[in-house]
Amino acid sequence: MNKKIKTLYIIWYREILIYFRNTAKFFTSIFLPILILVVFGTGFKTMFSVSALGYDFVQFFFPGILGLSVSVMAISSTISAVWDREFGFLKEILVSPTSRSCIILGRILGATTTALIQGALILLIIPYLGIGFNKFLFIKTMLVIFLISYGMAALGIFFVSRLKKMESFSIISQIIFAPMAFLSGAFFPLSNAPSWMVKIANYNPLTYGIDALRWVILSGSLRKEEILIITSHPLLLCVIVLLIFNLVITFFSIRIFNKSIY
């Protein structure tokens, strides 16, 4: 058991090392969501007056952007798995006496950690957005971010396990991620969306992730009834769905990885 944890730690450590060495990626990953939030958010704000909505547009928009950017980060971090396969490093890991499921778990946790770092940095701008926030809420938000990014990282690993080329990755991530992002309620409230869209969104794990983020982040500045308007699921359901999704996708990504070795 101790050995397995060590393997997991080493694989995780490698992912983190590579993440920090890649300074360009590190900065763009933080720059982009802030840009979207400030420019896009401010622009949209002028379209809706506060009185008509009962809440500030940024309060609606911020959790969505946060959820999406940590998801993008988690998924794009799994690119190292394709990288390793294409440049052969996977063989070096596979020939070592390590448990294969630990390799996968280490990878997923590595990608999750990069997403958590990004999430924490984005949360730093919250005081400037007029959203009430404190340390306790910060920890709770980080827990939700962990649930979301773990699931997205595992999903990423699941899809990239069999890819052999880097260029396939950007296509995969767009095909899988773009619909998930648009149907997650991050850009518009699903409560007013047509029923077919809501039906699809209900099968989207990201919908639950972003709802959970809204519940937690806004709990300091909005009343429960107000949050209810912009979310479509209660917090408890969201957390349960995310947990189940994470377990299932972990199982499948370990399976597909083991199958793809030979």
Added chain:
Amino acid sequence: MSSLSEKAEQIEENKNNISEVIQVENLKKRYKNVNALDGVSFSVEKGEVFGLLGPNGAGKTTIINILCTLSQLSSGQAYVNGYNINNQSAAVRRSIGLVFQETILDNHLTAEENLYLHAMLYGVSLKEYNQRKRELLKFCELWDKRKMKVETFSGGMRRRLELVRALIHWPQILFLDEPTIGLDPQTRKKIWDYIFTLRKKKNVTIFLTTQYLSEAENCDRIAILDHGTIVAVDSPENLKKMIGEDIIFFRTEDNQLAEKEFQKKFAKYPIKLIGKELRVKVDNGDKFLPVLVKAISPRIISMELRRPTLEDVFLEITGRKIRENNKKIEEETEEKFDLSSLFSIFSPFKKNNE
């Protein structure tokens, strides 16, 4: 109880004392319709440098991949360090070190970080790691460069670092897949020096593949692999003896007269006039040379003693030169879920080769 544990210990000991660290029996590997390996059998003794010689696509890498548990065999039996590669793969992986044909290092990390990650994956304790790191890096003359990123390293330095990495967990057997491919002659010689010193120092068994005949000569024993079967296994000397005699080429001012004189005096050796040179096949070339000089009356212009090389051995056994064959057995596994081919038609991305 005690007798039982004693027995277990004895078995363990036997495993450590086995003289044959690699045993391969009738190994077969099929890729789709191609027999990549067609019944390969050989064994490698503890402490020897065993070379697998063959042209591209003969199945050298396939054998290494199977022995290192990276690829599954279709049929046959193989034991590495006394462990069955089919059902004791973890034990096999613990006892081997491997340097791949292509250079595989984490380029954005430093030499030291590359070693650290590897050592930790193999469960080397931190104390042992630090000690071995120092010893091996100094030995391979990389100690001063340990804090540098690998992307700044030259080809030879990378290879040396890979050698260090493969050894940092003290493997019983070191697998080297074409260890000197793509390196300049000087670096190549250096790598070989390291390999031989290592063998002496650590008593590690070395299993390597090569397509350079001059390098195969360095091995204790070589197996010649051709079309997925082993056509000969022996020491380089014995293999060369198999072909037989040394060859002497010489030129004189009067070749006809020299030929006649030779036939009269040394009837048992065949002589033949080839172009402007006379060719003689003899048993013991170096001792025969002075005899020949004295025995022939026309003035000798030039003289050359040629020993059979491994190239001649290869030519004799397979009927062709090693470089002639470049037919590759494609090791392609079936195309799995890869959308890139599907979307390549309308993908705006150009493939960029780094």
